[in-house]
Every structure is written in structure tokens, then in C-alpha cells.
Amino acid sequence: MLTNIIVILVILFFARSIYRDFIANDNNPLANQAEASIVEGKFTPKSLAKYNGKDHPKIFISVKNRVFDVSQGAAFYGPGGPYENFAGRDASRGLALNSFDPVVLTPLDQPIDDLSNLSKLELESLEQWDEHFENRYKVVGTLHENGTVSEEVKGL
Ligand code: HEM
Incomplete structure (x- = not known):
């Protein structure tokens, strides 16, 4: 038995x-x-903004013009999290400068930050964060300047 x-x-x-x-x-x-339903999305800063864990349950952030689905890291980026300012935004400059201060975020009506005035050290810091995101999260699309290439991610 x-x-x-x-x-x-x-x-x-x-x-x-x-x-x-x-x-x-x-x-x-x-x-x-x-997976197929969330690859190849083309975002503009404005279309990305709604993926902030509030207006939409998914949380996306952009790093060097690649958009990552960081929903798994909602404790970091979700409402009330330490890095919630990055949710739905291009976090590149903040990551390069090691700052989550809202002033480092490019306003939504401004052109995408070309990061051209960053120092070598800052670019290296950004590079390391980029690798961190690549290892941890899925890429769901890319960030583009204007609406002509904008296409919402299917199935979200
Ligand atoms: C007060 C100083 C800080 C403390 C004590 C702190 C603490 C932490 C801790 C414990 C983690 C989790 C690490 C892990 O589990 O992999 C983390 C992750 C992270 N921190 Fe900080 N941090 C600080 C400042 C900052 C600043 C200024 C930034 C601005 C760029 C930042 C951005 C991040 C990001 C992006 C992550 C990764 C989250 C993820 O993997 O999605 N941190 N931090």
C-alpha cells in the first residue's frame, strides 16, 4: 500500500x-x-506612455530605442514602485545618469533624446543597463519619432 x-x-x-x-x-x-503577438511593435513616445501599469496593466520602458516589457518587474516600475517614473517612458538618460528624477525624462512632446551629449562613462553605464534589460526582459518593439510608423502591439 x-x-x-x-x-x-x-x-x-x-x-x-x-x-x-x-x-x-x-x-x-x-x-x-x-510571444508572436508582442514582437515588432512600433511605438512613439506618446503611444508608449500608456503602458505604465496604470492606464494599461502592462509596463513597457524604452532603453536605447528598444522597448522592453518590464511587467514582471512591477515592484520596481509599477505604481508606487521606486522607478515608476520610467514606466511607459524612454528611460535611457535616467539609466545613463543613474537618476530616476522626472527631470531626466524627455517630455512627451519633445523629440526622442539622441543622447549625444552623454559622457563616455554615462554611455558605458547605459550600455550595462541595456544588457541588464536584455537579459531580464523581452523586447516588444522599438521607439520611433512620429506616428507614421506607429502601430500598436497586437493582442495587448
Ligand atoms: C538609493 C539608492 C538605490 C538603492 C538602495 C537601490 C536598490 C536597488 C535594488 C535592491 C535593486 C534590485 C536588484 C535586483 O534584484 O536585481 C535595484 C534595481 C534597480 N535599480 Fe536601484 N537602487 C538605488 C538607486 C537607483 C537609481 C538612482 C536608479 C536610477 C537609474 C536605479 C535603477 C534601478 C533599476 C533600473 C533596477 C533594475 C530593476 C529591474 O531589474 O528591472 N536605482 N535597485
Whole structure:
């Protein structure tokens, strides 16, 4: 009797591992479908702004003109989080200067920050943050100057 229970528990354990592998697997069509629906979005600073965890449940931020889905980091970027100012915004200059002060954010009606006046050290800092985001979050699109290329991310 006890042996039977142990055998069943072992089978359940392996079944769970296999299921988890399947969910994590790149070949999983369900995962790919979800991913496919959020790649290649083209944002403008204004269309990005709504992905701030308030106006929309997803949180996106832009770093060096790539848009990352940082919703998993809602504790950082969500309402009341320490870096909430970055939510829905181009965070590049803030990351370069190591500042989450709202004054480092480019106003939404201004051209995208070309970061041309950053020092070598600041650019290096930005580069490291860029790698951090790349390793941790998914890219869901790119940031563009005007609406002609703007296209909302499908399925969000
Ligand atoms: C008062 C000084 C600060 C403290 C104590 C602090 C603390 C932390 C801690 C504990 C983490 C989590 C690290 C991890 O789990 O990987 C973190 C992440 C982070 N911090 Fe700070 N921080 C400070 C200042 C700043 C400033 C000034 C910025 C402005 C750029 C900043 C931007 C970030 C970002 C972007 C993350 C990454 C969050 C993510 O992975 O999505 N921090 N910070």
C-alpha cells in the first residue's frame, strides 16, 4: 500500500517536471503564439506612455530605442514602485545618469533624446543597463519619432 503511494507520488513528480519543461520549451506552440503577438511593435513616445501599469496593466520602458516589457518587474516600475517614473517612458538618460528624477525624462512632446551629449562613462553605464534589460526582459518593439510608423502591439 505504502509502496503504491510512493510510486504514485514519484510518477506525479515526474509528470509535473515534464509539464513544466513543456511550458518552458521554445517549441511549445502556445508559448510561441503568445510571444508572436508582442514582437515588432512600433511605438512613439506618446503611444508608449500608456503602458505604465496604470492606464494599461502592462509596463513597457524604452532603453536605447528598444522597448522592453518590464511587467514582471512591477515592484520596481509599477505604481508606487521606486522607478515608476520610467514606466511607459524612454528611460535611457535616467539609466545613463543613474537618476530616476522626472527631470531626466524627455517630455512627451519633445523629440526622442539622441543622447549625444552623454559622457563616455554615462554611455558605458547605459550600455550595462541595456544588457541588464536584455537579459531580464523581452523586447516588444522599438521607439520611433512620429506616428507614421506607429502601430500598436497586437493582442495587448
Ligand atoms: C538609493 C539608492 C538605490 C538603492 C538602495 C537601490 C536598490 C536597488 C535594488 C535592491 C535593486 C534590485 C536588484 C535586483 O534584484 O536585481 C535595484 C534595481 C534597480 N535599480 Fe536601484 N537602487 C538605488 C538607486 C537607483 C537609481 C538612482 C536608479 C536610477 C537609474 C536605479 C535603477 C534601478 C533599476 C533600473 C533596477 C533594475 C530593476 C529591474 O531589474 O528591472 N536605482 N535597485
